[in-house]
Amino acid sequence: MIASLLDWFLDPANWSGEDGIPARLFEHLWYSALAVGLGLVVALPLGLWVGHSGRGRWVVSVANSARAVPTLGLLFAVALWVGPAFRGDLAYLVPSTLVLVLLALPPLLAGTYAGVEAVDPAARDAAQGVGMTGWQVLRQVELPCALPLLLSGVRTAVLQVVATTTIAALIGLGGLGRYLIDGIALGDYPRAAGGALLVALLAVVLEGMLALLQRKVVSPGLSGRAVGRSRNDDDAGTGKETAQEPVDLRAPA
Amino acid sequence: MIRFDAVTKEFPDGTVAVDDLTLTAPTGKITVLVGPSGCGKTTSLRMVNRMIEPTRGSISLDGQDTGRMDQAELRRGIGYVIQHAGLFPHRTVLDNIGTVPRLLGWDRKKIRERSSELLERVGLEAHLGERYPSQLSGGQQQRVGVARALAADPPVMLMDEPFSAVDPIVREQLQDEFLRLQDELGKTIVFVTHDIDEAIKLGDQVAVLRVGGTLAQVAEPAYLLAHPADDFVADFVGRDRGYRALQFQETPRLPLRPERCVVLGERPEGRGSTWLLVVDDDRKPLGWVEPARVGDRAVEDADLHRGGTVARAGGTLRGALDAALSSPSRRGVVVDDSGTLVGTVMAHEVLSAIEDTDRPERDEGDPVRGGAVTVAGDEA
Numbered sequence: 001m002i003a004s005l006l007d008w009f010l011d012p013a014n015w016s017g018e019d020g021i022p023a024r025l026f027e028h029l030w031y032s033a034l035a036v037g038l039g040l041v042v043a044l045p046l047g048l049w050v051g052h053s054g055r056g057r058w059v060v061s062v063a064n065s066a067r068a069v070p071t072l073g074l075l076f077a078v079a080l081w082v083g084p085a086f087r088g089d090l091a092y093l094v095p096s097t098l099v100l101v102l103l104a105l106p107p108l109l110a111g112t113y114a115g116v117e118a119v120d121p122a123a124r125d126a127a128q129g130v131g132m133t134g135w136q137v138l139r140q141v142e143l144p145c146a147l148p149l150l151l152s153g154v155r156t157a158v159l160q161v162v163a164t165t166t167i168a169a170l171i172g173l174g175g176l177g178r179y180l181i182d183g184i185a186l187g188d189y190p191r192a193a194g195g196a197l198l199v200a201l202l203a204v205v206l207e208g209m210l211a212l213l214q215r216k217v218v219s220p221g222l223s224g225r226a227v228g229r230s231r232n233d234d235d236a237g238t239g240k241e242t243a244q245e246p247v248d249l250r251a252p253a
Numbered sequence: 254m255i256r257f258d259a260v261t262k263e264f265p266d267g268t269v270a271v272d273d274l275t276l277t278a279p280t281g282k283i284t285v286l287v288g289p290s291g292c293g294k295t296t297s298l299r300m301v302n303r304m305i306e307p308t309r310g311s312i313s314l315d316g317q318d319t320g321r322m323d324q325a326e327l328r329r330g331i332g333y334v335i336q337h338a339g340l341f342p343h344r345t346v347l348d349n350i351g352t353v354p355r356l357l358g359w360d361r362k363k364i365r366e367r368s369s370e371l372l373e374r375v376g377l378e379a380h381l382g383e384r385y386p387s388q389l390s391g392g393q394q395q396r397v398g399v400a401r402a403l404a405a406d407p408p409v410m411l412m413d414e415p416f417s418a419v420d421p422i423v424r425e426q427l428q429d430e431f432l433r434l435q436d437e438l439g440k441t442i443v444f445v446t447h448d449i450d451e452a453i454k455l456g457d458q459v460a461v462l463r464v465g466g467t468l469a470q471v472a473e474p475a476y477l478l479a480h481p482a483d484d485f486v487a488d489f490v491g492r493d494r495g496y497r498a499l500q501f502q503e504t505p506r507l508p509l510r511p512e513r514c515v516v517l518g519e520r521p522e523g524r525g526s527t528w529l530l531v532v533d534d535d536r537k538p539l540g541w542v543e544p545a546r547v548g549d550r551a552v553e554d555a556d557l558h559r560g561g562t563v564a565r566a567g568g569t570l571r572g573a574l575d576a577a578l579s580s581p582s583r584r585g586v587v588v589d590d591s592g593t594l595v596g597t598v599m600a601h602e603v604l605s606a607i608e609d610t611d612r613p614e615r616d617e618g619d620p621v622r623g624g625a626v627t628v629a630g631d632e633a
Contacts, residue, residue: 120337120342122337123341125335125339126338126339126341127341129333130402131326131328131353136356140341145341145343
């Protein structure tokens with residue numbers, strides 16, 4: 001089994017052409033990016049607005065309960081319902097992208113909303129108090145402070161979408177899912193296993209890249225990476241208030 | 254000058270937080286709003302920079318109605334310090350301090366210079382500038398909060414319980430430094446606290462508010478302690494207001510006695526069982542020591558009893574009395590402005606000095622007074 005899997009990977013025929021690994025990988029990435037990108041376009045402003053204004057929290061609840069809908073069933077339903085309205089590749093691409101976006105929305109929305117919601121009320125109050133406009137508060141304080149939770153929402157969404165794009169091959173979409181679905185249909189198990197392995201690898205690599213991105217864009221002040229003197233160290237700003245004054249010299253004024 | 258003119262705040266649920274408040278915060282002075290929770294002191298403060306809009310009445314800054322000013326612009330011209338500092342966790346200390354200058358569009362270099370200058374001004378070392386708020390202690394965060402409020406040099410500062418979330422020792426340091434800073438800067442400050450001691454220590458003028466948001470009395474601290482307008486104010490300023498009032502009475506000539514001293518690291522002369530004052534080479538007092546417990550050896554750091562406070566010559570009667578009361582030898586240590594020993598004083602000597610002094614009386618100048626009428630004498 002391992003040997004035939006290796007053979008499949010080593011077969012030059014599998015590395016070129018429309019059904020080659022690079023092409024399929026590219027397709028897979030493209031579908032995933034499209035879905036997550038569209039998801040962000042919807043979820044980011046909506047989540048920021050709900051978190052910033054405190055209004056419309058029900059949107060987040062609705063999106064969260066939508067997670068309960070079975071993906072596969074939804075995929076077929078949407079394909080049957082929406083697919084016929086389009087021609088050519090779009091007949092596959094539109095319904096699957098729609099389902100993938102729906103799948104990406106809850107974690108994106110929840111992450112964005114929770115991130116803004118979790119901003120220290122004192123920081124928000126101070127931001128308004130020093131004269132930031134609503135937009136400046138959002139842009140300069142709430143958004144950067146929301147990034148850790150927002151980005152973990154993105155990571156969850158990316159993993160789910162990359163995994164689910166595989167299933168979309170069932171309704172005729174390209175991507176790495178083709179190997180899996182076609183392999184099983186043809187009884188070509190090395191091909192199926194190879195496809196599965198590639199999807200898993202892709203997920204791991206993307207996760208790693210997103211973790212790196214998170215490290216790069218989240219302020220060290222938020223991630224806890226900035227370790228130095230902790231809160232309970234001496235309170236003296238310069239140390240001179242407490243140093244070398246054995247007798248309490250603060251003349252009680 | 255900040256002027257509250259018949260200001261009322263009624264929240265949508267019908268609660269009246271501030272009721273017909275008329276009050277003037279004079280230019281260059283600290284006006285403290287103090288009162289129990291629910292007295293509307295924070296609401297009053299937040300109406301100045303329109304974090305809360307008044308329901309009725311108006312607030313003016315140097316004669317200009319704040320209600321007609323652009324909200325963001327108004328706030329950028331007012332320093333704002335809050336209880337938990339409210340620093341931006343994702344920005345370094347220097348960037349936090351430079352917040353308002355950045356909003357005002359100063360150039361980067363100028364912001365940087367100004368932020369560093371303020372960092373030093375509030376007593377923080379330069380290397381802390383690159384830290385993030387989560388790496389600072391509560392007291393340090395509060396200092397950064399003050400620096401941020403001062404960054405664009407606003408003439409007016411609003412401070413909402415800025416020192417209440419730190420421990421008492423740090424609080425006292427922060428208060429002392431705040432007063433020193435105010436001496437240099439002379440801002441018009443409205444300061445909110447629930448702590449009457451803090452109000453009396455910091456305020457040039459103290460406004461006592463009662464639950465329901467009405468003004469009970471406004472006066473200079475010494476006057477407030479000596480002549481509370483009614484039972485509520487009397488109760489609020491507390492039982493030991495007689496003692497506290499001493500802090501406004503400059504020490505008259507106290508009969509200072511010379512004190513036998515021993516320099517740290519040297520052997521005490523004589524074997525008396527009474528306490529001996531230990532000083533350093535510059536005759537700055539370090540603490541007390543019992544010669545009997547030291548014996549023939551030199552006095553070490555570990556022998557010191559450091560319980561006593563130190564009064565400043567020409568300071569207040571409260572300081573002198575406290576020094577005497579807190580000293581293990583019952584002799585209160587008095588130093589000059591440079592911290593050098595001048596002599597000691599005993600409690601009964603301070604007390605007779607107090608008896609020889611007149612109380613600060615209500616007829617000496619007329620302290621600012623609020624709506625409430627002062628009843629003469631009965632609480633004195």
